Amino acid sequence: MSKFAPPAKDVDDLYFNQEIEPLLNTPQMAKIQLEKLKPTLQFFYDHVPFDRERMDDAGFKPQDIESFDDLARALPICGQADYREVFERFDNDMLKAYDHLYGELRMQQLHLITTTSGTTGIPTPYPVFHDSVEAMGEVLGRMGWRGGLRAGDRLAIGYGLSMHAAGTPILYYYKKIPGVTIIPIGAEAGAERFLTLLKLFQVNAITCTPSLALYLAEKSEEYLGEPISSLGIEKLLLGAEPGAGIPEIRNRLESEYGASVIDVGAGYGVSCECPEYQGMHWVGDDHCYYELVDPETFEPVPMTNGATGLAVFTPLEPEATIYFSNLRYTLNDIHQVFTDDCPCGRSGFRYKIVGRADDMLKVKGVPVYPAAIQGVINGFVPELTGSFRIALDREPPLVIAPLKLKVEYGEGVTEQELPALEEKIIQKMKALLKVSPAISWLKPNSLERALKKTQLLEKNY
Numbered sequence: 282m283s284k285f286a287p288p289a290k291d292v293d294d295l296y297f298n299q300e301i302e303p304l305l306n307t308p309q310m311a312k313i314q315l316e317k318l319k320p321t322l323q324f325f326y327d328h329v330p331f332d333r334e335r336m337d338d339a340g341f342k343p344q345d346i347e348s349f350d351d352l353a354r355a356l357p358i359c360g361q362a363d364y365r366e367v368f369e370r371f372d373n374d375m376l377k378a379y380d381h382l383y384g385e386l387r388m389q390q391l392h393l394i395t396t397t398s399g400t401t402g403i404p405t406p407y408p409v410f411h412d413s414v415e416a417m418g419e420v421l422g423r424m425g426w427r428g429g430l431r432a433g434d435r436l437a438i439g440y441g442l443s444m445h446a447a448g449t450p451i452l453y454y455y456k457k458i459p460g461v462t463i464i465p466i467g468a469e470a471g472a473e474r475f476l477t478l479l480k481l482f483q484v485n486a487i488t489c490t491p492s493l494a495l496y497l498a499e500k501s502e503e504y505l506g507e508p509i510s511s512l513g514i515e516k517l518l519l520g521a522e523p524g525a526g527i528p529e530i531r532n533r534l535e536s537e538y539g540a541s542v543i544d545v546g547a548g549y550g551v552s553c554e555c556p557e558y559q560g561m562h563w564v565g566d567d568h569c570y571y572e573l574v575d576p577e578t579f580e581p582v583p584m585t586n587g588a589t590g591l592a593v594f595t596p597l598e599p600e601a602t603i604y605f606s607n608l609r610y611t612l613n614d615i616h617q618v619f620t621d622d623c624p625c626g627r628s629g630f631r632y633k634i635v636g637r638a639d640d641m642l643k644v645k646g647v648p649v650y651p652a653a654i655q656g657v658i659n660g661f662v663p664e665l666t667g668s669f670r671i672a673l674d675r676e677p678p679l680v681i682a683p684l685k686l687k688v689e690y691g692e693g694v695t696e697q698e699l700p701a702l703e704e705k706i707i708q709k710m711k712a713l714l715k716v717s718p719a720i721s722w723l724k725p726n727s728l729e730r731a732l733k734k735t736q737l738l739e740k741n742y
């Protein structure tokens with residue numbers, strides 16, 4: 282064994298980090314986080330112009346802050362819109378803008394930079410500093426270990442490798458689980474080459490988007506002359522878009538591949554093998570402070586079981602940040618958190634991504650997210666095909682009740698069965714989303730299918 286190799290681990294260890302992970306989401310962890318708060322604030326004040334300006338604008342100094350609640354009261358959140366303002370201020374000179382956003386000290390340690398896939402405007406940067414590689418190696422070690430990666434596994438990387446935040450950096454991050462070999466195929470390879478390489482190198486684990494996993498399964502017969510199940514893929518770690526948490530998609534992938542499906546969606550979270558999706562366990566408490574705020578008032582939302590809000594992140598290892606490189610940063614995702622014990626018995630509160638703050642609709646004052654409606658609809662497959670549209674008569678977010686849904690019923694459902702089915706769906710939405718929709722029925726396959734992102738809104742205004 283090389284003297285540089287990571288220490289061997291017992292395959293039966295519950296956690297990758299047996300010291301820290303049992304402490305996740307406990308009072309001891311809150312203490313560790315609090316100890317990191319002051320030096321973190323001081324770092325941002327001393328070295329990061331963007332955050333120093335925010336503190337100055339808000340009228341406080343690091344030493345005025347004694348707790349995360351103090352910080353939440355004192356400092357407004359920030360996000361992509363603030364980044365865009367900085368780009369404009371520096372006339373899109375990215376290096377000057379990055380110096381402002383991240384600080385020269387960290388920029389001297391910049392190891393690589395990736396971005397969001399952002400279809401419009403300037404993509405949001407994801408800087409990876411030298412220390413970030415170590416820190417994220419630790420966090421992804423925790424995630425990968427929980428996702429079942431062990432020595433001897435050959436893991437194909439199937440995200441886009443060109444500038445994708447979940448692409449090339451992953452090559453570095455997955456280095457800490459001893460004995461795991463990385464096969465960096467990349468989404469750019471296309472299905473034929475991807476499948477050929479999976480077979481050639483006897484890959485048994487893939488990390489990629491759920492849509493690529495579905496696509497590979499669909500194309501396996503055509504390109505390899507055999508079903509995807511014959512390749513011996515045992516583990517799918519899926520992220521960068523929702524899907525692994527949607528029962529229909531997870532069941533389909535599990536049965537087509539004969540593999541376990543784990544959601545490594547976004548941030549420092551990983552789902553578990555519980556038959557019913559429990560959300561992703563947050564495994565990064567010691568690296569990043571997680572909080573929820575109301576998406577309209579930005580007031581703190583207490584972390585109680587079932588609470589929903591805009592997820593906001595504060596890095597606690599400022600020189601080693603990943604994804605979140607400023608204080609109280611939001612990606613604009615709405616999360617629902619679960620703080621009760623998970624049936625899997627593992628540590629860390631759980632969260633589900635229920636939608637984007639920009640996608641929020643308001644029906645009789647109740648916030649509703651298209652992705653949450655999709656979740657309920659998908660739960661009725663095969664009685665429904667899963668395809669539907671939300672018909673809007675005016676510009677969102679305000680919707681005049683009732684919320685109108687056009688829903689495809691499933692193959693094999695008769696028209697006589699529709700009223701009872703409609704009642705079941707309405708009851709489920711009332712219970713889960715506190716909204717009572719009006720449903721109009723469509724025959725199976727009457728809505729257009731999109732290969733990439735499905736548009737769920739039908740805008741009639």
Ligand SMILES: [Zn+2]
Nearest residue numbers: 553559623625
């Ligand atoms: Zn669990």
